[in-house]
Amino acid sequence: MPINEFEKIARQCKKYTDYIYLHVLGETLLYPYLEEALKIVNSLKMKATVVTNGFLIKEKEEILLKHQPYKIVFSLHSFFDNQSVMPEKEYFDGVLSFAKKSSSIISLRVLDEYKNHPVISFIKENLSKNLHLNFTPRFIWHTEEDEAVKKTGSCLGAIEQFAILSDGTVTPCCLDYDGVINLGSAFAAPLDSIIKSERAKRMKDGFLNRRITEEHCGKCKFDAKRRGSRVQN
Numbered sequence: 760m761p762i763n764e765f766e767k768i769a770r771q772c773k774k775y776t777d778y779i780y781l782h783v784l785g786e787t788l789l790y791p792y793l794e795e796a797l798k799i800v801n802s803l804k805m806k807a808t809v810v811t812n813g814f815l816i817k818e819k820e821e822i823l824l825k826h827q828p829y830k831i832v833f834s835l836h837s838f839f840d841n842q843s844v845m846p847e848k849e850y851f852d853g854v855l856s857f858a859k860k861s862s863s864i865i866s867l868r869v870l871d872e873y874k875n876h877p878v879i880s881f882i883k884e885n886l887s888k889n890l891h892l893n894f895t896p897r898f899i900w901h902t903e904e905d906e907a908v909k910k911t912g913s914c915l916g917a918i919e920q921f922a923i924l925s926d927g928t929v930t931p932c933c934l935d936y937d938g939v940i941n942l943g944s945a946f947a948a949p950l951d952s953i954i955k956s957e958r959a960k961r962m963k964d965g966f967l968n969r970r971i972t973e974e975h976c977g978k979c980k981f982d983a984k985r986r987g988s989r990v991q992n
């Protein structure tokens with residue numbers, strides 16, 4: 760997303776929230792305007808969360824230490840799933856030495872299936888007030904090919920959250936990286952008019968009454984039993 764569009768959108772978001780998550784599936788540390796984006800969020804007195812696989816932490820730590828996002832989430836399972844990218848020692852030394860220097864809240868997210876890995880015991884011994892370890896089940900993303908089986912249920916999409924993709928597409932869903940539920944473009948219209956559109960209102964009213972109005976949500980694999988899930992079936 761061009762940084763001038765980011766700034767325009769962030770200013771409009773201020774009316775609705777203090778929290779900005781700098782990703783929808785993508786790798787935040789690859790964003791070429793990361794430093795400018797953090798400056799903008801801080802200047803608006805908003806709170807940025809960075810979610811990262813951590814592979815680029817050494818290259819980007821200066822920016823993160825200088826602008827101190829409110830929270831940084833390291834998806835450590837990205838390393839366990841892709842161990843050929845870099846040696847284990849190099850990866851965890853990078854993440855843990857950064858965590859020691861940072862005053863952001865740091866969450867180390869690990870899939871349940873990796874919780875017995877030896878490095879996890881080491882991490883547990885090094886937790887602190889701002890360094891947390893969170894376990895979570897593996898999430899199965901739904902695709903357009905899946906059958907829409909759910910007709911009822913609720914979710915915080917369109918009620919408490921919206922996502923804005925890199926091309927400006929506004930969607931009510933933090934999982935909708937393809938913009939299937941496309942409510943409009945934040946590059947072309949005020950955010951206010953998009954999130955108050957008929958489609959967004961219909962979705963919000965539906966969830967408030969446990970009705971699913973979007974086919975995409977009927978396919979959703981989010982599970983109420985999943986820790987941290989915001990979807991209740």
Ligand code: SF4
Nearest residue numbers: 914916932975976979
């Ligand atoms: S139900 Fe699933 S697809 Fe629909 S908004 Fe919520 S998380 Fe997104």
